[in-house]
Amino acid sequence: MFGQYSGFIIPSYLISAAVIAGLVVWTVLVYRNRRAEILELEKRGVKRRYQKEAE
Amino acid sequence: MQQMKAAPEIMSETSIKPASVWDYANPTRFLGLVDRILPAFVMLTIVSMAIGLWMAFSAPEDYQQGATVLIMFLHVPAAWLAMMVYTIMSVSALGTLVWRHPLADVSLRAAAPLGAAFTFLALITGSLWGKPMWGTWWVWDARLTSVLVLFIIYMGLIALSKAIEEPSVAARALAIITLVGFINIPIIKFSVDWWNTLHQPASVSRFDRPAMDVAFLYPLLVMALAYTLLFFTLHLMGMRNEILRRRIRSMKMQTARQAEGS
Numbered sequence: 372m373f374g375q376y377s378g379f380i381i382p383s384y385l386i387s388a389a390v391i392a393g394l395v396v397w398t399v400l401v402y403r404n405r406r407a408e409i410l411e412l413e414k415r416g417v418k419r420r421y422q423k424e425a426e
Numbered sequence: 427m428q429q430m431k432a433a434p435e436i437m438s439e440t441s442i443k444p445a446s447v448w449d450y451a452n453p454t455r456f457l458g459l460v461d462r463i464l465p466a467f468v469m470l471t472i473v474s475m476a477i478g479l480w481m482a483f484s485a486p487e488d489y490q491q492g493a494t495v496l497i498m499f500l501h502v503p504a505a506w507l508a509m510m511v512y513t514i515m516s517v518s519a520l521g522t523l524v525w526r527h528p529l530a531d532v533s534l535r536a537a538a539p540l541g542a543a544f545t546f547l548a549l550i551t552g553s554l555w556g557k558p559m560w561g562t563w564w565v566w567d568a569r570l571t572s573v574l575v576l577f578i579i580y581m582g583l584i585a586l587s588k589a590i591e592e593p594s595v596a597a598r599a600l601a602i603i604t605l606v607g608f609i610n611i612p613i614i615k616f617s618v619d620w621w622n623t624l625h626q627p628a629s630v631s632r633f634d635r636p637a638m639d640v641a642f643l644y645p646l647l648v649m650a651l652a653y654t655l656l657f658f659t660l661h662l663m664g665m666r667n668e669i670l671r672r673r674i675r676s677m678k679m680q681t682a683r684q685a686e687g688s
Contacts, residue, residue, distance in 0.1 A: 373493040379554045383497045386550055387504070390543055391656065398663045405670035409677070417677045 451528050453669045460666050467659040474652035481645035488642070497555040499645055502630070503653035504547035508576060509611055511541035511657060515583075516608040519601035529665070531597035532672075534604060535587050536664030540657055542580035548573060560624055568617035569625035572610060579607040593672070 373380045450456045482499040491498075515537045521530025552570070553563045564570065583600060590596035618627045629637045630646070638646070 373496070376493045376558055379558050380493060380496050383500055383551045383554045386554075387500045387547055390547055394540065394543055394660055398660055398667065401667045402663065402670070405667060405674060408674050409670060412674065412677045412681075415681075417681050419673065419677060 453528065453532075453672075456529060457666060457669060460662050464659070464662055467655060467662065471652060471655040471659050474648060474655055478645060478649035478652045481648055485641050485645050491559060494555060494558050495642060497551055498642070499649045501548060501551040501555055502646055503650040504544045504551060505573070506650055507653050507657055508541060508545040508548050508573065509614060510654070511537050511544060512576065512580075512604075512608065512611055514661075515541065515604050516611075519604040522597050522601040523605075531593075531600065532665050532668045533661070534597075534600055536661055536668050538580055538583050538587065540660055540664065542577060542584060544653070544657070545573065545577040545580055549577060556624075562624075565624045567623040567625055568621040569614065569623050572614045572617050576607075576610055576614060579610060583607070 450459055478499070482496060485495070485499075487493050488495040515534050518530045518534040518537065521527040522534065549570075552573075556565075557563050583604060586603065587596060587600055590599060617623060618625055630643065
């Protein structure tokens with residue numbers, strides 16, 4: 372497709388796509404894990420300062 | 427990315443209406459802002475990336491570089507972002523040390539892995555572009571070496587952010603070292619003017635008009651916009667993750683204190 376340069380162009384795009392996809396997936400997974408951890412702590416009765424003050 | 431939107435159970439307090447931009451120093455209000463603007467950022471990033479890639483693959487081959495000009499549309503935005511992210515981290519470092527803004531350290535920590543990733547991409551795509559054009563994967567010239575130093579600085583800052591447990595000590599240490607490392611940014615920018623390098627001088631950000639045909643300039647600018655939007659999207663998401671990490675830490679400390687008291 373890109374002639375003699377395909378061995379340079381295709382890896383450039385594949386590596387860029389992989390790094391960007393990796394960043395997105397990692398960020399989303401961290402968010403889901405942390406949100407789940409907070410919900411678990413709240414379920415166990417642990418409250419944040421503002422919640423205590425509201426009571 | 428759609429899964430990022432909803433977090434009603436733990437974000438219910440985010441509906442507080444702030445009076446000014448400065449009120450977003452409150453992490454809870456900032457989370458509310460992120461929830462509101464993130465979908466728009468995600469959409470803009472996807473659309474601009476799609477348009478940029480379409481324009482890049484529609485551009486003609488360069489008369490000297492042939493099809494390898496396609497690598498430029500990845501390499502140059504990544505290199506710009508590598509420097510821009512570090513500049514944002516340096517402003518955040520000032521926010522920590524001078525204004526003591528509560529979100530400044532959050533911003534710095536969230537930006538560091540993104541800056542490292544963009545720097546890594548600039549180095550890899552530059553190497554893949556250099557081999558067919560220069561005949562070598564790497565040379566120790568001032569531009570390439572200073573960008574490699576930037577990558578090492580990013581990795582060092584990430585390691586430091588995980589090494590110090592006490593948040594206020596970690597924030598100050600990160601801010602000071604980030605500001606010291608900023609000296610590398612003008613060195614990267616002007617290395618091609620100050621020293622004799624294999625890397626070419628600036629083609630776009632010049633005082634006179636860009637030394638590039640519009641057939642390549644427009645796709646490059648759209649790709650740069652897409653990379654910039656991608657950074658801000660991931661930065662907002664990363665800041666949200668960092669705020670949640672601090673909440674978890676605080677809740678766990680409360681549990682430990684209660685356990686000690688009983």
